[in-house]
Amino acid sequence: MLAKFEEQLTEGNIVQLDAENRQACVLHGEQEIWYSPEDLFPIPLTEEQLIRLKFRKTEEGYVRGPFTVQLPNGSDPHTVLHYRDETRNIPGSLMVHQLQNHYQGMTLFHLD
Secondary structure (H helix, E strand, O other), X not given: OEEEEOOEEEEOEEEEEEXXXXXXXXXXXXXXXXXXXXXXXXXXXXXXXXXXXXXXXXXXXEEEOOEEEEOOOOOOOEEEEEEXXXXXXXXXXXXXXXXXXXXXXXXXXXXX
């Protein structure tokens, strides 16, 4: 997640939610800071993010174990996720948190 503080965007992980106050606690290194929803932004899924998530680039797309991601390109505007016998064709691009949700739903493991 990207969090905005004093017009600066920094990346961090959401570690806690406070539904009553509508805030999320974001961990930046070892520091936890509470943010309102208007100061939080998703991270677009890019080649750089896939490499950071330990995917490697192949002819089929980006692979991590038996899980494959194909990013949208000019001829196919879909993100394609494949794991064993399951394939998901998702219109357009994904955000990192959406990939993490799909990955967990398909593999039963958390992607970080």
